[in-house]
Amino acid sequence: MSSRRSSAGAPHPIVKLLVQRVALGVVTLCVVSVVIFAATQALPGNAAVAILGHSATPPALHALERQLHLNRSVFAQYGAWISGIVSGHPGTSLVNGMPVWSIVSPAAANSAVLVGLSGVIGSVVGVTLGAVVALRKDSVLDHTSSLLALAVTALPEFVVAIAMIILFATVVWDVLPAVSMVPPGTQAWAEPRELVLPVATLVIVIVPYIFRMTRAATVEALASDYAEMARLKGLPTWRVLAVHALPNAIAPVVQVIGLSFLYLAGGIVVVEFVFAFPGIGSSLVSAVSDRDVPTIQIIVLVLAGFYVFVNIVSDVVALLATPRRRLPR
Amino acid sequence: MVTVNGSGSPRPTVRRRRAWAVILLRAASLPRGRFGLAVGGVVVATAVFGPFLAPHSSTASIVAPFALPSGSALLGGDELGRDVVSRVLDGGWVLLAMAAAATALGVAIGSASGIAAAYLRGRWDTIIMRTVDVVLAFPQLVFALLLVSILGPTVWLTVLAVGFSHAPQVARVMRSAALDVSERDFVKAVELLGVRRRKIMAKEILPNLISPLMVESGLRMTYSIVIIAGLSFLGFGQAPPAPNWGTMINENRIGLVLNPWAVIVPAALIALLTIGINTWTDAVARIAIGLDREAETATLLEMPAVTGER
Numbered sequence: 087m088s089s090r091r092s093s094a095g096a097p098h099p100i101v102k103l104l105v106q107r108v109a110l111g112v113v114t115l116c117v118v119s120v121v122i123f124a125a126t127q128a129l130p131g132n133a134a135v136a137i138l139g140h141s142a143t144p145p146a147l148h149a150l151e152r153q154l155h156l157n158r159s160v161f162a163q164y165g166a167w168i169s170g171i172v173s174g175h176p177g178t179s180l181v182n183g184m185p186v187w188s189i190v191s192p193a194a195a196n197s198a199v200l201v202g203l204s205g206v207i208g209s210v211v212g213v214t215l216g217a218v219v220a221l222r223k224d225s226v227l228d229h230t231s232s233l234l235a236l237a238v239t240a241l242p243e244f245v246v247a248i249a250m251i252i253l254f255a256t257v258v259w260d261v262l263p264a265v266s267m268v269p270p271g272t273q274a275w276a277e278p279r280e281l282v283l284p285v286a287t288l289v290i291v292i293v294p295y296i297f298r299m300t301r302a303a304t305v306e307a308l309a310s311d312y313a314e315m316a317r318l319k320g321l322p323t324w325r326v327l328a329v330h331a332l333p334n335a336i337a338p339v340v341q342v343i344g345l346s347f348l349y350l351a352g353g354i355v356v357v358e359f360v361f362a363f364p365g366i367g368s369s370l371v372s373a374v375s376d377r378d379v380p381t382i383q384i385i386v387l388v389l390a391g392f393y394v395f396v397n398i399v400s401d402v403v404a405l406l407a408t409p410r411r412r413l414p415r
Numbered sequence: 416m417v418t419v420n421g422s423g424s425p426r427p428t429v430r431r432r433r434a435w436a437v438i439l440l441r442a443a444s445l446p447r448g449r450f451g452l453a454v455g456g457v458v459v460a461t462a463v464f465g466p467f468l469a470p471h472s473s474t475a476s477i478v479a480p481f482a483l484p485s486g487s488a489l490l491g492g493d494e495l496g497r498d499v500v501s502r503v504l505d506g507g508w509v510l511l512a513m514a515a516a517a518t519a520l521g522v523a524i525g526s527a528s529g530i531a532a533a534y535l536r537g538r539w540d541t542i543i544m545r546t547v548d549v550v551l552a553f554p555q556l557v558f559a560l561l562l563v564s565i566l567g568p569t570v571w572l573t574v575l576a577v578g579f580s581h582a583p584q585v586a587r588v589m590r591s592a593a594l595d596v597s598e599r600d601f602v603k604a605v606e607l608l609g610v611r612r613r614k615i616m617a618k619e620i621l622p623n624l625i626s627p628l629m630v631e632s633g634l635r636m637t638y639s640i641v642i643i644a645g646l647s648f649l650g651f652g653q654a655p656p657a658p659n660w661g662t663m664i665n666e667n668r669i670g671l672v673l674n675p676w677a678v679i680v681p682a683a684l685i686a687l688l689t690i691g692i693n694t695w696t697d698a699v700a701r702i703a704i705g706l707d708r709e710a711e712t713a714t715l716l717e718m719p720a721v722t723g724e725r
Contacts (some may be wrong), residue, residue: 114548114549114552115552117549118549118552118553121549121550122561124480125561125562125565126561126564126565168683216611233447236447236693236694236697237690237694239693240637240689240690240692240693240694241686241689241690242640242641242644242645242685242686242689243645244644244645244648244661244664245664245682245685245686248664248668248678248682250684251668251671252675252678252679253431256671256675257671257672257675266673290625303522323439334550340422347556350552351554351557352554352556352557353554354558355554355557355647355649356649359648359649370557370560371560371649371650373653374560374564375426375561375650375651377564377566382564383563386553386557386561389553389554389557390552390553393551393552393554394552
């Protein structure tokens with residue numbers, strides 16, 4: 087890096103990093119869009135036949151070919167597709183002829199609520215549990231919780247979701263709705279009861295990883311000299327933990343929370359399907375069953391965009407949380 | 416830090432033989448290793464021997480839909496009145512075989528590209544790792560769904576899609592482990608002898624990466640099961656009426672109140688299988704790469720997969 091001993095006019099390292107990451111993110115998204123396009127449309131063979139099946143009538147095939155621009159060259163097809171996305175008109179659904187964006191954007195808003203709530207609740211629960219257990223290192227609680235975390239980590243999210251339905255919505259206690267009855271067009275947050283089980287499922291799935299990382303990072307910080315010093319000065323345990331240990335354990339924890347948000351982007355697919363939650367994940371599943379290519383393309387692109395965004399945010403936050411890496415090198 | 420062996424042995428040829436067997440035996444002596452083997456073993460045995468033990472045909476209707484357990488159908492009937500016991504016994508082996516094949520494929524592609532990136536460096540490293548970054552910009556299940564949406568839900572195409580979606584994660588781990596080995600003196604020595612690069616990677620570097628390779632294989636097996644069972648659950652698995660634990664959960668959940676066993680048993684088997692394999696992999700990781708509870712953060716970030724990044 088050339089910023090060593092640079093003049094006062096040089097950008098702050100954080101700004102520089104941010105610019106670098108955003109540029110890299112934009113490049114990644116461009117490549118991703120090519121991959122999505124190549125995988126869905128430019129495959130060898132005719133996509134129109136693949137979508138409509140071999141029994142389709144020639145007029146139907148021609149209509150679809152025109153709609154997907156299949157009668158042009160691959161590059162022209164990609165150009166038409168990407169310029170449609172950039173201008174905000176990414177085509178119409180092959181199933182009902184509605185503009186894709188009018189299907190995807192309300193679903194994306196619902197999913198954002200689901201991911202946001204689960205991510206925040208999961209982070210708070212995971213960090214709290216991790217810090218509490220770190221204080222009781224090597225106790226029975228410590229060993230039991232780490233084994234439990236190991237087991238829960240391995241569970242597929244649909245098994246957790248089914249267990250939640252069996253426990254709280256059907257067989258054992260029938261207290262919560264098993265299926266979201268959110269009418270199309272209404273927002274998810276208008277029906278809080280419908281959100282309980284999907285959010286609980288996603289929280290259970292992400293907590294173990296955040297918990298393990300917080301526990302490990304806090305144990306390491308508590309074992310350090312400065313924490314020892316603070317204890318020797320006679321500070322109460324909670325103060326050593328909150329003021330001395332946790333701030334130094336925060337960088338790896340932030341990274342893990344970032345990874346959990348990334349994980350949620352994939353996890354919502356199955357969880358929304360189980361609870362029939364009207365989000366982007368269940369839309370993707372039905373689009374894949376219907377071979378609704380324009381909708382699949384946009385949803386996958388939105389999810390990839392979310393991935394790139396979370397990566398940038400968690401890199402920058404982790405850097406901000408590590409004071410010694412904040413200075414110009 | 417992923418160390419290849421604890422003591423940094425300078426004589427790789429001695430260690431090369433049966434290093435994996437030593438790791439397996441020592442992992443099996445850990446309590447959690449034994450637990451994982453026992454739990455996973457029971458489910459694998461159910462899947463493998465089940466088809467020979469099924470009392471009825473798994474596709475014939477013998478009782479009323481969602482009938483409660485009775486003498487002829489010990490776990491009751493499913494949505495079409497088929498015997499749940501027979502479907503459970505019959506519905507694991509394809510899932511297991513697909514998961515094993517996808518894991519083998521993913522670990523093979525991932526290791527080959529990871530080692531190549533680390534050893535060849537330069538242009539190859541850039542090309543391989545940029546490709547990895549692009550594939551990692553998709554959630555794994557979404558990437559598999561994208562491929563399945565076009566290729567169609569055929570068994571072997573699903574295996575290809577899932578295997579391919581594993582490769583980038585494996586490549587990243589193997590690359591970071593191989594970087595260290597590529598710089599060792601014995602590699603330099605073989606290079607001076609004029610051995611071809613492909614042979615160096617296969618015969619000199621790969622045998623020294625057994626530890627991370629074993630851990631990765633275990634983790635990828637867990638995720639293969641999660642993803643393939645998940646795809647079946649979403650309706651993109653084997654075509655009906657083939658029995659499959661993932662499919663069974665989805666097709667029978669509307670009858671959850673009538674006969675919960677048709678859902679609970681396959682869900683429990685999938686849960687026990689993934690818990691068993693993951694616990695076993697954790698034991699292997701403790702032995703092979705020294706996953707240490709005292710210095711866990713470094714390991715967790717180096718090999719995040721150990722704790723569940725998917």
